[in-house]
Amino acid sequence: MRERTIVLDGFSKIYAMTGWRLGYGLFPHELAPAVARLMTNSNSCTAAFTQWAGVAALTGSQQPSEEMVEEFRRRRDFIVPGLNDIPGITCRMPRGAFYVFPNVTGTGLSSREVADLLLKEAGVAALSGTSFGAYGEGYIRLSYANSIENIQKAIDRIRQTLTSLPALSQPAGV
Numbered sequence: 001m002r003e004r005t006i007v008l009d010g011f012s013k014i015y016a017m018t019g020w021r022l023g024y025g026l027f028p029h030e031l032a033p034a035v036a037r038l039m040t041n042s043n044s045c046t047a048a049f050t051q052w053a054g055v056a057a058l059t060g061s062q063q064p065s066e067e068m069v070e071e072f073r074r075r076r077d078f079i080v081p082g083l084n085d086i087p088g089i090t091c092r093m094p095r096g097a098f099y100v101f102p103n104v105t106g107t108g109l110s111s112r113e114v115a116d117l118l119l120k121e122a123g124v125a126a127l128s129g130t131s132f133g134a135y136g137e138g139y140i141r142l143s144y145a146n147s148i149e150n151i152q153k154a155i156d157r158i159r160q161t162l163t164s165l166p167a168l169s170q171p172a173g174v
Helices: 029-043 048-059 063-084 111-122 148-163
Strands: 007-010 023-026 140-143
Touching: 063 148, 111 140, 111 148
Parallel strands: none
Antiparallel strands: 007 023
């Protein structure tokens, strides 16, 4: 599959260089001229200091990144069970980044309605799953790029807000 594979990645997450717009691509050699033309015309060139920062990130100690990955793993392992404990929500364990994509169909509301309700009533920012396409209906996206304490507050607020919904406030079978 090597001749049919394209890999695009960046430094934003693993090296905490969000907004620096530094990335790389791995692709078949014959695509290089077209990709170079596209990049030259779409964003000119990356600033020299950003390129030097990328070199430093790649050649320096990887320990800070490893520690950051472990901390995000800890946060992920905290938020998923917390969300699964809220009536109307089910959440699978994500394998990358720092987002969860819980299923909210059990609330009886659309993704947009849940996201809006959480923002207005709970003060918790969530994106409707439909922001990622039609197949995102029934899901919301939450970030866990925050402290465990703030994640706990968000879980508590989500639980309080959703359990106040008529469909979720009564015991099953009532």
